[in-house]
Amino acid sequence: MPTLPQLKFTGAVVEARLGSRGTAAPSASSRGSKPSSPTAALTPRAAYTEIWEQYNYDQLDCAGASVSRTTIRSNGLYLPVYSNAARLTYVVEGECVHSEVIPGCPETYQAFQQPGQQYRGGAAGEQQQQGSRADEHQKVRRLKRGDIVATPPGFVQWFYNDGNTDLVLVTLLDTANSQNQLDNQDRAFFLAGNPQRAQEPREAEQKQGAEVNYNNIFSGFADEILQEVLGTSRETVERVKGRNDYRGHIILVRHGLEMIKPLSYQEEEQQRHQLTNGFEETICTARLRENMANPARADVYNPQAGYIRNVNRLNLPVLGYLYLSAERGVLYRNAIYAPHWNLYSHSIIYATRGSARVQIVGNQQRQSLFDGQLRQGQMIVVPQNFAVTAQAGSNGFEWISFKTGDNAISQSLAGKTSVFRGLPVDMLASMYQISRQEALKIKYNRGDELAIFPQGCRPQRAMIRNLRRDA
Amino acid sequence: MPTLPQLKFTGAVVEARLGSRGTAAPSASSRGSKPSSPTAALTPRAAYTEIWEQYNYDQLDCAGASVSRTTIRSNGLYLPVYSNAARLTYVVEGECVHSEVIPGCPETYQAFQQPGQQYRGGAAGEQQQQGSRADEHQKVRRLKRGDIVATPPGFVQWFYNDGNTDLVLVTLLDTANSQNQLDNQDRAFFLAGNPQRAQEPREAEQKQGAEVNYNNIFSGFADEILQEVLGTSRETVERVKGRNDYRGHIILVRHGLEMIKPLSYQEEEQQRHQLTNGFEETICTARLRENMANPARADVYNPQAGYIRNVNRLNLPVLGYLYLSAERGVLYRNAIYAPHWNLYSHSIIYATRGSARVQIVGNQQRQSLFDGQLRQGQMIVVPQNFAVTAQAGSNGFEWISFKTGDNAISQSLAGKTSVFRGLPVDMLASMYQISRQEALKIKYNRGDELAIFPQGCRPQRAMIRNLRRDA
Amino acid sequence: MPTLPQLKFTGAVVEARLGSRGTAAPSASSRGSKPSSPTAALTPRAAYTEIWEQYNYDQLDCAGASVSRTTIRSNGLYLPVYSNAARLTYVVEGECVHSEVIPGCPETYQAFQQPGQQYRGGAAGEQQQQGSRADEHQKVRRLKRGDIVATPPGFVQWFYNDGNTDLVLVTLLDTANSQNQLDNQDRAFFLAGNPQRAQEPREAEQKQGAEVNYNNIFSGFADEILQEVLGTSRETVERVKGRNDYRGHIILVRHGLEMIKPLSYQEEEQQRHQLTNGFEETICTARLRENMANPARADVYNPQAGYIRNVNRLNLPVLGYLYLSAERGVLYRNAIYAPHWNLYSHSIIYATRGSARVQIVGNQQRQSLFDGQLRQGQMIVVPQNFAVTAQAGSNGFEWISFKTGDNAISQSLAGKTSVFRGLPVDMLASMYQISRQEALKIKYNRGDELAIFPQGCRPQRAMIRNLRRDA
Structure with missing residues (x-):
């Protein structure tokens, strides 16, 4: 009698532990900052990301998804990133602000420019040329414990911990999603920083003098093209490409981050209930967050x-x-x-x-x-x-x-x-x-x-x- | 010139034959009761299931489906089962009653309780405690020759042959269905009985004294949890788990089965045409049967x-x-x-x-x-x-x-x-x-x-x- | 630290060149007529098809598609064909007429029969029996440079170059489409001709006397059944099966092809805009062409x-x-x-x-x-x-x-x-x-x-x- 092929699902709990050198559980693989070997290159240590990769765990491989847990210190910024996976992020502890940049949608968060107001840091001469333009960007939402937030594949998102306590996020990275045509691995495309560099600091140290292994989405483009399309200087292009940037994918913003902050959580919720009926969503106004x-x-x-x-x-x-x-x-x-x-x-x-x-x-x-x-x-x-x-x-x-x-x-x-x-x-x-x-x-x-x-x-x-x- | 890879489809008819010991065609694999070796443990032999498994036949593997043929004797009950495959069942011969239990849908078949009426077998004392509750269950439909019935993945279904002749069913088990996330094999989850036990009686005999290989969906749960959530005795839990149950997945109901029977086939059809227009379906009232x-x-x-x-x-x-x-x-x-x-x-x-x-x-x-x-x-x-x-x-x-x-x-x-x-x-x-x-x-x-x-x-x-x- | 599996995408341009014997680029594989070895059997050389097969190029394999480029000489007819791939065809150069036969849709292009008019080539006696029936067929559309035309899997289509210059078509063959259940290769089913025969003329020459390797969709059916269902003679059945047909999959129509031609391109466009609003499409009237x-x-x-x-x-x-x-x-x-x-x-x-x-x-x-x-x-x-x-x-x-x-x-x-x-x-x-x-x-x-x-x-x-x- 032919035997039914075995299902690959195996019953096992998998665990990742935060910790200092040497305490990482053997069942846990990590990405981003490697818990088992934090190094000076990573200070100030703004965050950890631990990941249960589907290619390391049979049960996740069968489910077609990976899971990650990220801890972000106060004032830590998870750099803008998009990926081929559909993502659901649940806030286990702490609070933060979060945004997704939706292609083709307008910048609806606008600062009202006071007469005479200027951006800090701008030289007076250039300021005139740029116009005293007030900043505007896409919607920023507040997340707190118990919130879940959805991120479609290819949407750029970021998290910024503007609270006083650690922020802990658990994220499903669903690569079996029909919108992913790439492959079965979650592949993160960062807009800034130098994430791979941070992963293997010791390897980089050993290769001192060798070409730097940088890796954000701008890093592979020719300088002259970036300079042209961004209308900026060669020095800025170097910065955008993350050359010599050792901060990893979550950075510490030393003096805090200014932006057009969302209303308080309560006001945001009330406003939503006044303005929408749950069906009047367009892609640009889609509700992405729900408190559970x-x-x-x-x-x-x-x-x-x-x-x-x-x-x-x-x-x-x-x-x-x-x-x-x-x-x-x-x-x-x-x-x-x-x-x-x-x-x-x-x-x-x-x-x-x-x-x-x-x-x-x-x-x-x-x-x-x-x-x-x-x-x-x-x-x-x-x-x-x-x-x-x-x-x-x-x-x-x-x-x-x-x-x-x-x-x-x-x-x-x-x-x-x-x-x-x-x-x-x-x-x-x-x-x-x-x-x-x-x-x-x-x-x-x-x-x-x-x-x-x-x-x-x-x-x-x-x-x-x-x-x-x-x- | 590169050769176009060969398509795996091969042209061959495949055949499964009912029969007594030794007559099974070599091209036929079977599951449930094994035609080539029926044993005393299976008496009364209520049914056979033969299956063309997709992993045994290239052409079915390419099509992403298996096919089974089941013969159920008079008074045979195909035990409630669900699977990861979408199923289409065609009635080749005979007639039966059939039901699918749809999650979250109401029990619409209700017995009207006469004053003083009691369920048989209940002790008077307990009867009072339970209340003289009339039975109710989900819709039961009558199937006859030429009917086809559809079963979504995960829906529990059963067949009961209340006719006088053999019932022959041919079923498509479609595992390439997008609703199946498990794997490419049809995997049957029975609510009762001990199906694997029945498959290999001789093997079990050889292992006399060894732990019994039981296998319905309850069998793996701890006794104390089942006892708690079912609110029943340890003895009943043993029965539910199918311990020492050698009847296989199709059992003979010796004295017939009482239930709220559907109307006659003709009345059912008429009622349907009066009540529905083919578009007013909800999941709970979805039409699942059609005569061809x-x-x-x-x-x-x-x-x-x-x-x-x-x-x-x-x-x-x-x-x-x-x-x-x-x-x-x-x-x-x-x-x-x-x-x-x-x-x-x-x-x-x-x-x-x-x-x-x-x-x-x-x-x-x-x-x-x-x-x-x-x-x-x-x-x-x-x-x-x-x-x-x-x-x-x-x-x-x-x-x-x-x-x-x-x-x-x-x-x-x-x-x-x-x-x-x-x-x-x-x-x-x-x-x-x-x-x-x-x-x-x-x-x-x-x-x-x-x-x-x-x-x-x-x-x-x-x-x-x-x-x-x-x- | 576990390494992320490599993505199979590789960056490389792939190129196919038309040309005479020996000039084909090594990176180009071809199908249909083989550019590197055109032979006398293919004269009059009506066309070339070059194909980037997905099983030869990693990057196409990852994308789940093949790409072909076809050049058709004046008066060349790309024989009616259907495939398991969804197709998008872009007209790079030249112009042609094109049609898709949509199953179950009516023949909307009808010739008005003049009294006394007869089809050429019909014997008088038979003509009476057939009735002096005017021809009718499904919609034929004109394609010109910059047009794109969509072909669902399984739809029969043909192209006929009725212009004076070469027609160059580039086609996406999307086999990762959910409507394709066959396999990952584009598989062309021709209604006529003998395409495989034309691919390997020298091989066939070597096997002189051996059974002919014909291969249109009729070729495998029994003569007596085709004779019956087509209501025709054994000689015609031989022709339909493409026995001894060495013309390949694109043939030269020596004296041009008569059909109910579409209106001029401009009139067609105007008519479309008058008759449709972009939403009133049925499958039979679906717009399949757009100029880009x-x-x-x-x-x-x-x-x-x-x-x-x-x-x-x-x-x-x-x-x-x-x-x-x-x-x-x-x-x-x-x-x-x-x-x-x-x-x-x-x-x-x-x-x-x-x-x-x-x-x-x-x-x-x-x-x-x-x-x-x-x-x-x-x-x-x-x-x-x-x-x-x-x-x-x-x-x-x-x-x-x-x-x-x-x-x-x-x-x-x-x-x-x-x-x-x-x-x-x-x-x-x-x-x-x-x-x-x-x-x-x-x-x-x-x-x-x-x-x-x-x-x-x-x-x-x-x-x-x-x-x-x-x-």
Whole structure:
């Protein structure tokens, strides 16, 4: 009998740790600044980026995506970059301002120029020639903890930490996206800096005197052409090309960054609700951000178990364009997320806080694909159609789950929307060789609870309690 | 001169035969119950599933699909299952009831509970606690010979043969579907039973004492979690996990199965036509079934040659969602299906009755890719753009053809819609170095017949007869 | 540290040269008639087809497309053919008539039959039997220099050079198209002739007496079936199958070809504008042609630098169906096309006239991927997200660029729509470690010019001039 080819998905959590020299976990590869060997060349150390590359992890390779975690210090600027991957970025900690430059869209953030006002640093003579032009640029938005932001392939984006604490971002880099025609690797194209140079400082040191290995998108163009099309001097062209720039891809802005800042987060949200109805989006005004942390907007809420929020093409339309969605969840101590499977997507779970016992079950293994702890800072992939459950540990469990489809509906194996509810009781009895009475139990006993269950309470009472709360 | 890489499509019919030990054709691989080695563990033998796996057959691998044939005895229940493949199932023989559990959709089939009515088997005490709840479940539909039913990936479905004769189903398992992100193999996830256990009974016997190889979707979860989320006993959990269940994936329901049965087929159809207009579908009320056997609904009908019926996204909208379509045809004795090619799909032909001489022609071979008999129970793949013709044998020919595209339009090389009709006569004469008179002949001689031709009649008369019938 | 897998794109121009024996460039492979060995069997030499096959060129393989160049002599007919690739054909030189046979669509070009009129060559007796039927066929359109025409996979098309000069066509063969389910190679299915036979005449000569290697779509079918379905004689069937036909895939029509010719180009255009509004297309009336050469319709126009015209799904809706678009450009002497990248497509540039210094820059290389001359008759691939610039040589530069996406938007690195315009000035200063004054320069100095810049003029003045012209 021919054997069914093995699925390459393997159950394993993967972890990346920030740290000083030598503490990097062997399972973690990094890009950008290499945690295991920070060097003087990188000071001031503005940030780290750690990346789970899909070519290093079978499970990510199967899912067609990479995941990165970036930590940006106060006043750190993640240099403008675009890539071939569709990106979803979730803010784990801190706050920042963020912008995406959308091709062909107008500069809608404009400074009102006061009479006599001048840009600092301009010589008076040149100032006249340039005109005392007020700055204008594309929309800048504020991001805070719990926000998710979507970036289509090819759009330039940047993050600037204007807060006082570290900013931690976790990003899905979806290269299996149909809009990516390049290859299966996430390829970052920076507009400035010298990112490859920063990766391997020691190698560069060894090659002292050798040609510098610079690498932003301008670096390969001829000086004379850049000088012509930018209308600038040869010295500026050298700067643009990042020659002798050792700062890496995240730089420290020593004296802060001036720009036309967005309104406060609250005002921004209010303005949005006044101005849009969710359908009147054009590409230039598309909403790219959604906050997932507010329990008041939860899709599933159980005061004893926790809450879950989804964003998808219905509540964040740009996701329909990127074929992605996301789920954020909070489980209280010992609470259980009922076993369920995703119909049209993989699910890439990153633990943002606490820990949980996670079980993943396929159709081919004698035991589960994975049965173990998923702890803060770790990640695991749940393949499409595979069933998964999680039981929070004693400190609860919080996660962000990136889903590789915009219609990432799931089917539960227990509770109110259980698959058992759709099957005749008599069939359940036959299927499992149990009595009708037992079949009724597994069909209806937890039948008024949705998706998440508090642990240890007696089912009958829980049902009644929840019913009352629903009413 | 560089050689064009060979296309992997190979012309060969593949065949699976039901039978007792030792009669299975070497070209047939099977799954579920293995025809070549039925054992006592499988009694009562409720069913067979034979499968043409795409990894065993080059032509199916190129088409990105597998095909299975399942025979279910009277009172046999094909256990609830979902998979990563989009499925089209055609009923070759017999009748059954069928259901798909659609995530998030309501249980619309409800039993009206009579006062005092109780479920059988329930102890009086528990009955009170459960409430004398009437059963309800999702829609159940009746299937009969000639029906086709569509199943999206991830939807749980089951079949129950409540008739008196064998039920024979032929199913396309389309894994090249864009909704499948898993891999290229059809992977079945059962909700109950122990399907792998049944596949290799002898192997299991040899390993007596070794850990049992159970394998439904619940089997890998921890007992304590299942007990909690199902609100049931440890004994029931053992049953749900299918431990020590040797019945395979199709089980015999000894005393029949009670459920809220659908209306009669005719009433169901009438109700549908009253309630829907073909466009008012939501995912919960989507029509999933269409009968293809009725000659009165044929798309092409020739009283001397046979008839052809197509289902596609226009008359069964769910197919637009699955990117699939199908064609069912009947050719009378010696009649010919004109040479034609499919523009946007492969065509996977399964012979349901009789036989035909089939010819398939590509662009690379000196002779045809295939020229031979296709007989009842055999299958062949016609690649996209390859031309195919069929001439029925002396007992006629009936087939179902699964097409791997929802806009599976075809272009004929002869008859009313022939490609010749679109070309200038003068060009035909130059192309083939023939006289204009001959060019007129090949353009118009069979020009009033559509797709299928009776054999041996004189063209001119046939044209006239058909014209009259058309009027 | 793990190395990022290398992208397979390699920077190289590829070139095919027409010529007599022995002059073919080693980098050019050809199909159809082999330029390096034209033989007596091919006389009268009606045409050449040269092809850059994707399996021979890494860069085309990555882009998922092949490119061909066909030269057809006066009175040459490119025999009716369909393929698995979506095609875009650009007319480099000459003019012709062209038709696509769309399955299921009516024959809308009808000859009005005069009383007593007869087709030439018909015997009187047969003529009566056939009826004195006037010819009718599908739409024929006129193509001239600068036209582009779109052909969906599986549609039969032909070209007939009814002009007095050579006709030169350059065609994109897009096999990565989602409508192609066959494989990654362009596979041509001819309705007539004997194309493979013509490819290797010497081989055939060596095998004298061996079975003839014929190969049109009819060639593999049984004679008796073709005779039946075409209603014709065995002799005609032999002709249709192309037995002993040594003319290749482009034939010379010695005395011209009669057909219902289209109106003049001008009348056709006018008629189109009267009859359609760009949205009232059905598949049978879909507009398939667009002229890209008229500067008056340019999207970008600079009287000192040149002009650029795009066709995409918005101005030629069939391209939305094929997921393709195209750009045609003209650069005057020494003018520069500003560095830019394509967000959702590769760009396959074919130089139709003159030459340019082309630079292509990725994110991985120390230097540019390519920096060299692209000359008339050469082709190069610019991968998605890679930045490209071109500076015309002293004779200017003209090109056609095929793009593998229907929303092939690009982002410029300089000028009016530069990415710099979307970024705050203060950020530019930090990014590049330059003064605000310098940042203002690179943001605004060439800020009123769009995409193409004349060379050598002083930026400030150019800005003013262009502003005046815009007003």
